[in-house]
Every structure is written in C-alpha cells, then in structure tokens.
Amino acid sequence: MAWQALVSCALLGTERQAPPALAGDDALGRLLGQLDGTDREGDLLRAAGVVALWQRAGQELLDDRQPCPPASAADSVPVCGVRAARHLERLLQGQNVELLPEWLEQLAAVGRRVPAALLPALLDVGARQMDVQPLLPAVLGERGDWLARQREEWRYAVRVRDEAQWSSDSQAERLALLQYLRTVDPARGRELLASTWDTELARQRRAFLAVLAIGLSLEDEPWLETVLDERSAETRAAAAALLARLPDAALVHRLRERALNVLRGTLAAGRLVLEVEPPEDEPALRRDGVTGAALPGAAVRLGEKAWRLCQMLAAVPPATWCQHWQQSPAAILVAAQASEWCDALREGWLRATLCQGDADWAEALLSLYPDHASHTAALAALLPAARFEQLLMGLLAEDPERALLILGQAQRPWSVDLGRAVLSHLRQRAAEDKSLESWASSALRGFARWLPPQLHDEVAAGWPVEARHWPRWETALNACLERLRLRRVMAEALRADA
Incomplete structure (x- = not known):
C-alpha cells in the first residue's frame, strides 16, 4: 500500500499533493517518520528509495523442490588448445561466424572438444544456425551433451534420445527425436509418427513430414500414400514431394504417364520442338500434389495451367525426357526457350533436378541460373567435385563473367x-x-x-x-x-x- 500511495503522489505531482504520511511503529514506519516534510520532492524520492529497498529485501526466494539433475559424465575426449579456443570465442561473438562450420569440422577431425566455458554460446548459435547443428554432437563432449538436455532450445544437440520424449509437449523436442530416429532407425521413426498422426495439428504434421526426408525409402511409400488422402492441401503437397524423391514410387509412375501425354517432342530439321497440352484440374491430380494454384509462400508465380504443368514435371525424373526423346538436357532446355510455356518447363525441370539430384541436368541448368540466391548453390552441390571444376575451368576460358x-x-x-x-x-x-x-x-x-x-x-x-x-x-x-x-x-x- 505504501508503494501505491507514493506512485499516486508522483503521478499527481507534489505541487498538488503532499507525499503521504507513512510514519508508523514498525521499523519501516520509524525510518520514514524521520522525513520532516519541508522538501516535498526530496521527501517523495527518499521515501520511494526506502520503500523500494524494503520490498526487495522482503522478497522470499523461490523454493525449488525439484531434484537436481544427475551430474555429467566425465569427458574422455581432450579439450582444444588455448589458441583454438580464442578463435572459437571470436567466431561465437559474430566475427566471421560463417567460418564456424569449417572450424567445427576441423575440431572433430583432430579429435578434440569445445571448452566447457564456450558451450552455452555455441548451443545458442546452433539454435539459430541450421548448418551448425549436425556438427555439434561430435564436438560437445559429455558435458555439452548434458548441458543440451537442460534447456529446451538446446535439445537439438542431444546425442542419444529416449522415445519417451515423443509424449513431450515440446514440438522442438519431438522433432529432434524424430530426426534422431530417422537417422538410426527410419522405420521406427515412421511408426512412431504414424502412431500419433491422427492427433497432430496440421502445422505439426508438415514439420514432421519434412523430417521424413531423412532416411527416405520405398518402405515409407505405403504410409505416405495414405497421407495423400488428407484434407489439408499443404499436407498432401508435403507427402507428394517426399514420394517424388522416390523414382520407383507409384506416384512418380502415375505422373510420368500423364506428363508424357501432356508434353510431346518432335524433331524438325534435326531440332527438338516441344508441344504442350496443359493438364486440367482433376481430383486424382490434386491427390498427387498437383494443384491449380501455387500454395502461399511459393517462390514462383505462374498461371493455374502453367503451375500444374510445373508441378507435374517436378515429380518426374528429368532423365525421363532424355531417354524418351534421345536428347541431352542442354538441347531440351534450348527447345523450351522457344515454347510459350518456357517458364513452367524450366521451373518444373529445375525442381525435378534438385529432387532427384541429377548431375547432367544440374550442369545444363547452371548456365541458366549463374547468380541465383539459392538455385546456383543447390545445383552446384549436385556435381561431383571433379566435374564441377572441369565445368568451371571451361567457363573461365569461354565465359569468365558467368564462371565468376x-x-x-x-x-x-x-x-x-x-x-x-x-x-x-x-x-x-x-x-x-x-x-x-x-x-x-x-x-x-x-x-x-x-x-x-x-x-x-x-x-x-x-x-x-x-x-x-x-x-x-x-x-x-x-x-x-x-x-x-x-x-x-x-x-x-x-x-x-x-
């Protein structure tokens, strides 16, 4: 009550209202009684300081009756040296932080671990920087693994996981468990997800489906086919995208047959000419992830028919067209340039190339996307090192601007x-x-x-x-x-x- 009275006086101003009389018989009242009232502003500030300190001193500590977690196991891996630790500290402070993955890879290669004092900062950076996360379990040591278990935002770095985490309320913890299981036992990860699928929210379902890309195989196909019957278009699209990564999946065969009827090629004067009859909207196509309009957030802007064509091509291994027409990827892309459906064709083949990891098509597409914020790096990553360097050596001689x-x-x-x-x-x-x-x-x-x-x-x-x-x-x-x-x-x- 004393504090509220002082606040009210401060809001009204001491010219309108004198500070409240707070003298009393207790220790606080006797101390406040020493104010003589001749300096209203000064008395108000002195009283506020005394009451604020009195309130802080009177606060009781929270009584945490939870048992302490078991102590960390002893580390058998030696810590890195002082010089290396200083370098890591600077990286974690934001200086050349893009070099952190390289530093962590080299640390693991020499069989050392991160110093204990830098573990919290490293776990914080890893929570924000996805390319760092896979590198941490090898260099955190026992104490780092123990520390990662103590805070939800850090649990992505835990090495060994317990299936009991699946009942956790933490989405991050459940995603981390599914990632772990898909790495060590993909079938068990899928079974665990299927066991609670009906109770998951649509947003959670899409996040879980993204994790199924780890260890993806034809063993996942029967369950993913059932997901194609979901009501959510986004969930169906996520399942269809996974099935499209499996060249022998039934969905790929279905869309391949349709695509061969939609896109035809003929030779005229030794050159490939493409004819497109864009697909119409059908329930069967929608079930296979081919929708009439781009989903929210899509990076590409195409009309409905062009978008359906693009999605259909994205699900078909691009080598299909080379075999069907007996043409190289470069020749097919040249033919696409003359088509009114060029944007849809190129975008569809780009997606199919990234989906299937086709190096031949990646090399042909690199010349079309030499400076794209995401496509260039993704296409370059599909080429074996020797092939990538051979391509760049040739471009440096023929088209150095594109090479750079x-x-x-x-x-x-x-x-x-x-x-x-x-x-x-x-x-x-x-x-x-x-x-x-x-x-x-x-x-x-x-x-x-x-x-x-x-x-x-x-x-x-x-x-x-x-x-x-x-x-x-x-x-x-x-x-x-x-x-x-x-x-x-x-x-x-x-x-x-x-």
Whole structure:
C-alpha cells in the first residue's frame, strides 16, 4: 500500500499533493517518520528509495523442490588448445561466424572438444544456425551433451534420445527425436509418427513430414500414400514431394504417364520442338500434389495451367525426357526457350533436378541460373567435385563473367588448381585496367571462404599495382587475404592440438 500511495503522489505531482504520511511503529514506519516534510520532492524520492529497498529485501526466494539433475559424465575426449579456443570465442561473438562450420569440422577431425566455458554460446548459435547443428554432437563432449538436455532450445544437440520424449509437449523436442530416429532407425521413426498422426495439428504434421526426408525409402511409400488422402492441401503437397524423391514410387509412375501425354517432342530439321497440352484440374491430380494454384509462400508465380504443368514435371525424373526423346538436357532446355510455356518447363525441370539430384541436368541448368540466391548453390552441390571444376575451368576460358557469377554463389571448397585458375583470370582483368564491378568486389571477398588456405601467399603476389583502378582491387584483395589468413591460422592452431 505504501508503494501505491507514493506512485499516486508522483503521478499527481507534489505541487498538488503532499507525499503521504507513512510514519508508523514498525521499523519501516520509524525510518520514514524521520522525513520532516519541508522538501516535498526530496521527501517523495527518499521515501520511494526506502520503500523500494524494503520490498526487495522482503522478497522470499523461490523454493525449488525439484531434484537436481544427475551430474555429467566425465569427458574422455581432450579439450582444444588455448589458441583454438580464442578463435572459437571470436567466431561465437559474430566475427566471421560463417567460418564456424569449417572450424567445427576441423575440431572433430583432430579429435578434440569445445571448452566447457564456450558451450552455452555455441548451443545458442546452433539454435539459430541450421548448418551448425549436425556438427555439434561430435564436438560437445559429455558435458555439452548434458548441458543440451537442460534447456529446451538446446535439445537439438542431444546425442542419444529416449522415445519417451515423443509424449513431450515440446514440438522442438519431438522433432529432434524424430530426426534422431530417422537417422538410426527410419522405420521406427515412421511408426512412431504414424502412431500419433491422427492427433497432430496440421502445422505439426508438415514439420514432421519434412523430417521424413531423412532416411527416405520405398518402405515409407505405403504410409505416405495414405497421407495423400488428407484434407489439408499443404499436407498432401508435403507427402507428394517426399514420394517424388522416390523414382520407383507409384506416384512418380502415375505422373510420368500423364506428363508424357501432356508434353510431346518432335524433331524438325534435326531440332527438338516441344508441344504442350496443359493438364486440367482433376481430383486424382490434386491427390498427387498437383494443384491449380501455387500454395502461399511459393517462390514462383505462374498461371493455374502453367503451375500444374510445373508441378507435374517436378515429380518426374528429368532423365525421363532424355531417354524418351534421345536428347541431352542442354538441347531440351534450348527447345523450351522457344515454347510459350518456357517458364513452367524450366521451373518444373529445375525442381525435378534438385529432387532427384541429377548431375547432367544440374550442369545444363547452371548456365541458366549463374547468380541465383539459392538455385546456383543447390545445383552446384549436385556435381561431383571433379566435374564441377572441369565445368568451371571451361567457363573461365569461354565465359569468365558467368564462371565468376557461379563461383560467387556455389558453396563448396575449391581445389588448388581451380584457385590458381581464378586468381590468374582476376590478375589478368586487373592488368587490363578494368574497373572492379561491385559484384566482383563482393565475390572476391567471398572467394576467401572457398580458396585453399595454403594459397594465401600466392594470392598476395603478382598483382599489377600500377594499374589505374588498382586501389579498388586492393581493398577487395586485402579483405580476401585477411579471411584467408584467419582460416590458415585457425587450421594451424587445431593441427597443433592433434
């Protein structure tokens, strides 16, 4: 009550109302009784300070009667060295955090673990950064695994899981359990999901279906076929997308037969000509995930018929068309350029390529998507290292602009030979006194993420420092060299621990 009276006085102002008389017989009242009332503002502030401190001092601590969790098992894996720990600390503070996955991979390779003091910060970063999560169980150690169990946001990093977690109210914990089971025993993970499927909310169902991509096989097909009968279009689409990853699934065969009737190719003067008869809306197609309009959040904007065509093609292995028409992916894509349905055809084949992991089609599509925020890296990842580098070596000679665009987006390490070829081309550009375009400047900085660190000294040498535009090149080069240097010293520190 004393506090509320003081607040009321403060709101009205001491010119309108004197501070309340709070003197009394208890200890607080005797202390407040010492205020003489000659300084209203001062008395109000003094009384507020005394009452606030009195309230804080009188608060009782919460009585936590829950038993303490069992102590962590002792760590048998040695911790990384002091230098390596300092590097990790800086990464976790946000300095060059994109290098964290590389650092964690190297830490696991030398058989060391993360220092205990840095575990909370690392688990926090992992909760936000999906590419870090798969790397943590190998480097957290026993204490890190124990710590991950103590907080819901960190349970994604727990190594071994108990099926009792499936009854948890935590969606994150249940997703983590399903991910674990699909990794070690896919059939058991599917059975556990099927056992509670009827009670799951639609949003939860879609999240669980996304996890089924782990360990996906034809053994999952019978159950996924039942999900195609769900009322939710989003849930049906998620199940259909999983079935489309299985070339021998019945859904793929159904849509393949329909697609061959919808899209026909004929040879005219030795060139492929495409004819499209877009599919109409049918219940059977909707069941197989082919809808009349893009779902909310879809990245592509097509009309209804074009969207149905795109979805149908996305479910058919792209090699089907090469075999059917006896044409290469590049020739088929050239033929698509002449079709009024070009956007739908290209988008459908792109999705099918990413779905099936077809390297031949990925190589052909890379030339069409050299600088896409997500497609370029995804397509490049489908090519074996030797094939990717052979393609880029050829492009550097024939179409260097396109090669540099692809390299700026492709998220994969380079060999020494590719690194030297790129450096040679960039030095030549600088020697020709070409201004460094803004995208190229950014790309040069980004190249340091994928260049072999042992090329640091070669990267620094051989540049035409007398060129008119050299200052712009120098700024980008220095940023590249600094990141390369950091990668090299981080690797050296970890190797010293081995």
